[in-house]
Each structure stands twice: as C-alpha cells, then as structure tokens.
Amino acid sequence: MPRLGYSYAFLDPGAKRELRRSLLKAVALPGYQVAYASREMPIARGWGTGGLQVTLALVGPEDVVKVMDQGDDASVNAANLRRFIARMAGVKTSTDTAQATLIQSRHRIPEEILGPEQILVLQVPYPEPLARLEPSFAKARELHADAEYGLVWLSLYEDLVRYRTATHGADYPVLVNGRYLMAPSPIPRWDNPKLHRAQHLTLFSAGREKRLYAVPPFTEVRPVEFEDVPFEVEDQRGWADWQTGVRHKFMTELPLPDGGSRHELSDRDYARKRAAHLPTQPTYFDEEGGFYQPGYLAPRTPPERLERLLQGEP
Amino acid sequence: MAYVAARGGEEAIQQAEALYRRLLGPLDAGLVRRLEQALPYLLDRLMGEGSLYAPELAALALAQTGGDLYEAVLLLRAYRTTLPRLGYAEPLEPEALLTVRRISAAFKDIPGGQVLGPTLDYSHRLLHFEPQEAPPARTGAEAQASLHLPFVADWHRQNGLLAPRPPDPTPGPEIPDLTREPLLFPAPRAQRLQALSRADTGGVLALGYANMRGYGAIHPTVNEVRLAYAEVRLRHPVTGAVFSAGRVRYSQAEVLTKFRPGPGGKPALELGFAATLGWNEVKLIAAAMLDAAMDQGEPHPAHTEEFVLSHTEPVEAGGFCIHYKLPHYVTFLSNLLAHQGQPEEVEDA
Numbered sequence: 001m002p003r004l005g006y007s008y009a010f011l012d013p014g015a016k017r018e019l020r021r022s023l024l025k026a027v028a029l030p031g032y033q034v035a036y037a038s039r040e041m042p043i044a045r046g047w048g049t050g051g052l053q054v055t056l057a058l059v060g061p062e063d064v065v066k067v068m069d070q071g072d073d074a075s076v077n078a079a080n081l082r083r084f085i086a087r088m089a090g091v092k093t094s095t096d097t098a099q100a101t102l103i104q105s106r107h108r109i110p111e112e113i114l115g116p117e118q119i120l121v122l123q124v125p126y127p128e129p130l131a132r133l134e135p136s137f138a139k140a141r142e143l144h145a146d147a148e149y150g151l152v153w154l155s156l157y158e159d160l161v162r163y164r165t166a167t168h169g170a171d172y173p174v175l176v177n178g179r180y181l182m183a184p185s186p187i188p189r190w191d192n193p194k195l196h197r198a199q200h201l202t203l204f205s206a207g208r209e210k211r212l213y214a215v216p217p218f219t220e221v222r223p224v225e226f227e228d229v230p231f232e233v234e235d236q237r238g239w240a241d242w243q244t245g246v247r248h249k250f251m252t253e254l255p256l257p258d259g260g261s262r263h264e265l266s267d268r269d270y271a272r273k274r275a276a277h278l279p280t281q282p283t284y285f286d287e288e289g290g291f292y293q294p295g296y297l298a299p300r301t302p303p304e305r306l307e308r309l310l311q312g313e314p
Numbered sequence: 315m316a317y318v319a320a321r322g323g324e325e326a327i328q329q330a331e332a333l334y335r336r337l338l339g340p341l342d343a344g345l346v347r348r349l350e351q352a353l354p355y356l357l358d359r360l361m362g363e364g365s366l367y368a369p370e371l372a373a374l375a376l377a378q379t380g381g382d383l384y385e386a387v388l389l390l391r392a393y394r395t396t397l398p399r400l401g402y403a404e405p406l407e408p409e410a411l412l413t414v415r416r417i418s419a420a421f422k423d424i425p426g427g428q429v430l431g432p433t434l435d436y437s438h439r440l441l442h443f444e445p446q447e448a449p450p451a452r453t454g455a456e457a458q459a460s461l462h463l464p465f466v467a468d469w470h471r472q473n474g475l476l477a478p479r480p481p482d483p484t485p486g487p488e489i490p491d492l493t494r495e496p497l498l499f500p501a502p503r504a505q506r507l508q509a510l511s512r513a514d515t516g517g518v519l520a521l522g523y524a525n526m527r528g529y530g531a532i533h534p535t536v537n538e539v540r541l542a543y544a545e546v547r548l549r550h551p552v553t554g555a556v557f558s559a560g561r562v563r564y565s566q567a568e569v570l571t572k573f574r575p576g577p578g579g580k581p582a583l584e585l586g587f588a589a590t591l592g593w594n595e596v597k598l599i600a601a602a603m604l605d606a607a608m609d610q611g612e613p614h615p616a617h618t619e620e621f622v623l624s625h626t627e628p629v630e631a632g633g634f635c636i637h638y639k640l641p642h643y644v645t646f647l648s649n650l651l652a653h654q655g656q657p658e659e660v661e662d663a
C-alpha cells in the first residue's frame with residue numbers, strides 16, 4: 001500500500017501535472033532541454049532527485065520498478081531510492097531488467113536490450129553539454145537555438161591534435177535527431193550507442209539544474225565524431241569478468257592489494273543471471289563485442305592512420 | 315574501507331541512520347520547545363533559507379538533524395514543497411511593519427530616527443563564564459521600539475535621487491513563484507529577489523564580500539537595515555476584506571550605489587534591495603549589494619545574476635557537493651580509459 005499522509009507517489013498533483021506536461025514536450029522535441037520547477041525531494045539534492053521526480057510522475061500501481069547505480073542495484077543510494085519509491089507508490093520492485101517496466105538508473109544503461117514497453121529514466125548531474133565550453137546557460141540556450149555547435153567539434157579536433165584521442169570519457173555528447181546536442185548523462189561511451197534507434201523511451205532529468213529531456217523510441221542518436229575519425233567506445237577488449245569469464249560487456253575495474261586488478265561485469269543483475277546460468281535477454285553487444293545494429297559503430301582508427309590524417313594526408 | 319563495503323542496501327541504510335540517531339540522543343517536544351526559545355537567530359536563518367516561516371518546524375528540523383544546517387534546510391524545503399499555495403499576501407507597507415531596529419549609514423539622522431534595537435553590534439565579544447541573569451523585563455529603549463517607520467529609500471524617491479530601475483528583461487503582470495517555476499536567465503527581478511531571499515547565508519556573504527573587496531566593486535552605502543515583525547495581510551477570497559493572518563519576523567536591507575544620470579539628467583543613485591523571512595542582517599547587506607551589482611552593465615563574472623543565483627542555492631549547492639560521496643567508478647573508469655596510453659600531451663610536430 002502506498003504511504004498515507006502524502007499524495008500518491010509523494011508529488012502533489014500540481015507537481016505531477018507540470019512534470020508530465022514537461023515530459024510530453026521533451027518527447028516532442030528530442031534532445032531539447034525543457035526547464036521545469038524541480039521540487040525539493042526528501043532526499044539530498046544532486047543524489048537523483050531529477051530522476052526520482054520523473055519516476056514518481058510516471059509510476060503507477062501496476063509498475064515494476066528497478067533502480068540501479070553504476071549498474072548495481074545493491075548500491076546504497078539505489079537501495080534508498082528504490083525503498084522510497086516503493087514506500088510512496090506501493091509498487092513492486094525488481095532487480096531484473098527484463099521484469100522492470102520502469103528503470104531509474106545512474107550512469108549506466110543495462111546490457112540487455114530494453115523493449116518498447118519499458119521506460120528508462122537516467123539521472124543527470126550536468127544537463128548542458130555545452131557547459132564545458134560555455135559556462136553561461138543563457139548563452140548556451142542561444143547556441144542550441146541556432147544549432148551552433150562548432151565549439152564542440154573544435155574541442156574534439158583540439159583533443160585529437162593534442163592527445164591523439166578524444167579525451168572525453170563518460171557523458172560523451174550526442175546529436176539527437178540531427179538537431180539538438182545532448183548530454184547523455186555520465187554513462188560510459190559503451191552505453192551511448194544503446195540510445196540510437198532504441199525501442200524504449202529514455203528520459204533524462206536533472207533535479208538540481210531543473211532540466212529534463214528525452215530520447216523517444218527509434219530516434220537517431222549520433223555521437224560527436226568526424227567522418228574519418230569515428231567515435232570509439234572504451235577499449236575493454238582484453239577484459240573478462242573474473243567470476244563468469246564473460247567478455248564484451250562493460251566491466252568495472254577492481255584494484256587488488258598486490259597492485260594488480262581484476263574485472264567484473266558492471267551490470268550486476270546481468271552478472272547474477274550469467275553466474276547462475278539463468279536465461280537472459282539479448283544484449284546490445286554480443287559475445288564477440290559486435291553491436292546489435294551492424295554498421296553503427298565504425299572500426300577503431302589505428303594510431304598510424306590518425307597520425308597521417310592529422311598531417312593532412314588522406 | 316573498500317567501495318564494496320559502501321553497498322548492502324536497506325539494512326545498511328537503516329543501521330547507519332540508527333547510529334546517527336543514537337549519537338543525537340532522545341528527541342522530544344521539550345527539546346524542540348527549548349531550541350525554539352533559545353536559538354531564534356539560528357531558526358531565522360533556517361526559515362529564511364527554507365523559505366518556510368514555521369518556528370516549531372524549524373526547531374524540529376534542527377533537533378532531528380543535530381544542527382546540521384544543510385540537512386535542516388532540506389527537511390524544511392522538502393516539507394514546504396508539498397504544501398499548497400493558497401494565496402498571495404498584500405505588499406508590505408511601512409504601516410504593516412512593527413519595526414524594532416532600523417538604522418541608516420547614509421545619514422546621521424533619518425525621519426523616525428535611528429533605532430538601534432536589539433543588537434550585539436556594539437557589545438564586547440567576551441565569553442560570559444558566569445551564569446547570566448536575564449536583563450530587566452522592560453527598558454526605555456524597548457518602549458520606543460515597534461514603530462511604523464518609513465522606508466529611507468522613499469525619502470530619496472521624493473527628492474528625485476533614485477535612478478529608475480533598468481527595464482525588467484521579462485516583465486509580466488503576475489509575481490512569478492520561484493518554487494513553482496524554474497529560474498531562467500535573464501530572470502525577472504521578482505524571481506531574483508526571491509532567490510536571494512532563500513539563498514545560502516554563507517554563499518551570499520562570500521560573493522557579496524568579494525564584491526565589497528574590489529571584484530567589480532560598486533562602493534555601496536547602507537541606506538537602511540531593518541528588523542521588524544511583519545503583518546501577513548491577506549485578502550479574504552469572499553468578502554475582499556484585508557485581514558492579518560499573523561506576524562512573522564522579517565528583515566530587509568537597502569544599499570545605494572554610485573551616481574548615474576537619473577530623471578531629468580540629474581545624477582541619481584541606484585538602489586540594491588534584499589529581504590527575507592527572519593532576521594539575518596549579514597545576508598541581507600551582502601544580498602542587497604549583489605542585487606545592485608547584478609544591474610551593472612558589465613558586472614564582474616562572479617556577480618552576474620546567473621552566477622550568483624545558481625551558486626548560492628543552499629539545497630542545491632550542498633546536495634551536489636556531498637553527492638561526490640556517491641560511487642563514481644563507472645565515470646572514473648571511462649575517463650581513465652579515454653586517456654589510457656596517451657598520458658602526455660603530444661609535442662607540436
């Protein structure tokens with residue numbers, strides 16, 4: 001039963017109405033940051049309050065909610081958010097990606113392919129992808145309005161010249177539907193391709209910064225990349241999960257006392273199923289590391305080729 | 315302690331909270347009442363930043379958090395946001411203020427006089443090692459307080475000394491509600507003043523102090539600092555009659571900046587203003603100066619509206635700062651791998 005004394009799912013009807021209207025606008029304008037009031041929540045600001053508001057605006061009694069943090073459902077903050085949602089909305093929860101109808105996540109997209117009936121809510125710390133280059137939100141809004149993203153490509157080019165690699169790690173910016181530059185939240189680059197023409201709806205919400213945005217199903221999502229130097233995901237090709245031996249899924253590095261390290265699957269519920277030999281859903285990356293949409297990820301650029309390109313040779 | 319130990323779900327959360335509560339000791343109505351009586355200025359700061367005037371709840375928040383101000387403000391805010399907005403109070407006119415302290419640094423004397431009121435300003439900051447008796451109940455000074463004193467800025471206005479305000483970038487007939495609409499920049503001034511009103515005292519002081527020390531200095535003069543009890547006057551929805559719903563502790567500050575061309579080309583002063591629930595002089599003087607600084611054509615980057623208001627929001631600044639305690643191993647690894655094998659900057663060929 002939901003908790004009495006507060007509105008269903010904590011938010012009062014006015015707050016819910018505003019959130020739902022903002023979400024509809026976000027879905028209608030893929031990648032566009034919609035400003036919303038962003039109410040204070042009874043958990044710390046910057047700890048997922050944006051994602052939480054979206055989850056609470058959408059959740060209904062029939063939902064099954066999953067919450068994970070860095071891929072792990074057992075992380076304390078994920079556990080805390082999950083018990084708050086369950087307490088306020090009286091919903092079932094699950095750690096199983098396949099069972100969940102509504103997934104709130106921080107910094108990861110599950111490895112198993114999400115279906116059209118599922119909604120993914122990603123918590124966002126920095127909604128403005130231009131903030132690194134233009135700290136004023138007011139000016140950044142103008143750049144978005146003009147689709148003036150030259151700064152971003154320039155910054156990528158400078159990276160290649162200086163470091164011979166794109167130095168942007170997680171939260172690698174993407175262009176949505178050929179129009180808006182978007183911060184995909186600090187997911188690893190490994191997760192960026194999963195947004196492209198996904199069957200599911202992804203909602204992004206930054207509580208502190210009061211912005212929400214969306215990638216509707218089957219929307220073009222392209223990383224910022226050059227035609228001749230394509231985007232690359234993290235290179236973990238040599239890594240295998242120390243418990244199951246699974247490869248070609250996003251791994252976490254665990255330092256060992258002897259100075260070495262071992263690796264484990266970041267998506268802990270997927271790891272649980274693999275370890276127990278339970279059935280799993282198809283994954284975005286297959287057992288050989290091939291992405292499920294062939295051709296979307298181009299082969300990596302060998303260093304010699306990059307060097308030649310930077311010297312102006314074809 | 316390893317990262318893995320910072321997991322474990324609900325059981326760990328409950329145990330950690332229980333440990334915190336055990337260290338604080340029992341919480342009862344008596345403690346809440348004593349805090350409310352003994353610490354009015356702390357409660358004022360809390361209520362101002364929480365933008366909820368409720369001394370009992372502020373005292374409860376203080377007791378419940380052991381005096382952790384960030385947590386206490388968050389408790390009040392998270393409760394406040396669930397309450398319905400029932401109406402707008404009437405504007406505060408001098409006659410609705412029972413002023414207990416009102417001083418001006420701009421003039422030796424002002425209409426209504428300088429009222430020192432309750433203050434430690436000129437006290438010796440010595441610890442009282444002996445128990446202190448409460449002073450006699452009623453003094454002559456107290457009898458003089460609670461006056462309806464005019465605003466000093468009104469005198470400047472009458473004399474054509476105040477420059478007209480720059481046009482509001484986003485004018486509108488209604489008062490926008492910062493707690494129900496997002497703050498966008500440039501912001502209507504009403505929203506700016508609301509944001510300053512509930513801004514973090516320390517944050518406003520730091521940025522205001524930077525301004526005073528010379529980063530975009532506007533050389534202000536304190537025109538008025540006022541502590542008062544304000545009547546919250548509401549218009550009855552049926553009869554239309556204005557009635558008082560109660561009194562709140564209220565404070566406001568006016569600062570004057572340098573002369574600029576005013577009405578009729580005469581030199582005129584610009585006014586910075588700030589007000590808040592509760593009595594919090596240091597915040598208001600700094601906030602009023604920042605209000606004036608934001609109006610400058612080319613403010614120092616640290617005194618633009620967007621910079622000041624984005625970074626002095628206590629719940630957001632504090633919450634985001636402590637969020638760095640959350641695990642970040644996925645992003646950290648992703649960044650690590652982005653630089654792997656390329657640790658040094660490539661020399662220019």
